[in-house]
Amino acid sequence: MAEPSTTPADTSRAVQLESFGGPENLRVRRTPAPQAGPGRIRVRVTAAGLNPMDWFMTSDADTAARFGLSLPCGFGTDFAGTVDQVGAGVRGFAVGDRVFGGALSRSIADHVVVDEAGTIAVGGEAHRTPDGVDDRTAATLAIAGRTAAAALAVVEPGPGDAVLIGGAGGGVGVFAVQLARRAGARVIGTGSATSADALRALGAEPVAYGDGLADRVRALAPDGITAAVDLHGTDTAHVARELGVPDARITTIAAQLDGITPANGAAAPRGALDEIAELVAAEELRVPIAAHFPVEQVRAAVELQAGRHVHGKVVVDL
The missing domain is CATH 3.40.50.720 (NAD(P)-binding Rossmann-like Domain)
Incomplete structure (x- = not known):
């Protein structure tokens, strides 16, 4: 059983929306870093993959409400990085583990906290990143x-x-x-x-x-x-x-x-995502990265992805 980390509170960059709408509403803010409570882990995010659902969910207030989102709202769902804090009772992860997963509309941030046994929509989820899979690629897998x-x-x-x-x-x-x-x-x-x-x-x-x-x-x-x-x-x-x-x-x-x-x-077969990650690690499945952008250029990244003409995945680096 992993011991709870005692990493002190700090600050975190996070991409947020103060009003719903297009990429022009995205801002990089400095916020208090989230802390890992019981049964949760905190991930120092290094890459966040973009998906159409990211901008669809936050395109207007009515759509956002259907997904349980309210202002101020984070952005992005897929992430990859390294566990830097674990809460009491966490058994499956330790500080230093490389992980990937999803956290609904809050992944493009320096830190994201997810449940050890959650889902993308409820609490967030994490999976171990296999050796041989870099973080940019891992950040494209979940959704x-x-x-x-x-x-x-x-x-x-x-x-x-x-x-x-x-x-x-x-x-x-x-x-x-x-x-x-x-x-x-x-x-x-x-x-x-x-x-x-x-x-x-x-x-x-x-x-x-x-x-x-x-x-x-x-x-x-x-x-x-x-x-x-x-x-x-x-x-x-x-x-x-x-x-x-x-x-x-x-x-x-x-x-x-x-x-x-x-x-x-959400209805994917049990174990499908871990199997996909292992196929990527074995070079039996290829994930084209069409483009990657620093977080400061998140608007340009979302505009490119939202154009729906990109061949492969778009990733934001943190």
Whole structure:
């Protein structure tokens, strides 16, 4: 059992919103550092990965309220760093452990406190970072990895399947493509013309999104597709239906359609995130880092990520 740390109170930089809205409202503030109470650990964050949910949740007051957020509000969810304080009763972590995880809308800060046995949405969560995985990469895993695992658990790709993945070049897509390929499936991934090489590098066959997608998929897969994952909206899901894919083998993450089971990272299979981290450590799964920014440039980082045209993950360094 780890002894509670006695690290004294200090201050911490934290990215905060004093009003909900766009990246222009983000500020780097100096605040009292949070302290690890019983059953909790404090992490000295070195990198925080960005996800669409970060800016979606804080885009307006009504949306923020749905996620239990109020002003002043932190920003970001994925993080990686090193444990620098442990609370009484903590058994699974010690000061000095490298960890990664998620803390809803408060990860872009020098310090974040999470429960030893919490969830991203309630209390925050942490996982040990495997040797061989750097902190920038570890900081991209929690939300995207969980979401990809949850989506594939719905459609269950395997040998003999041809899976259409919409938005395959995005943050979740880079995981979904590779995990589906590891399961033995053929993957056709939608994206822009500029994303084609990046999709091929992940193991997907690229196809341009937009009008005429169904015809382009038919040309690529004349024997048909058998499953579909829509990581952007509903366009890919509608095309999958048009191509005869049953609703039970279609899922979405950013929108809902009657008859189709949506995927949520909170429902990812038990142990999926740790397995993904081990695959990264073994160099069997690649995580492209499209860009990284110092925390002082957090607005530029969020603007780039929110543009939805970046190929891979965007990370903020602390």
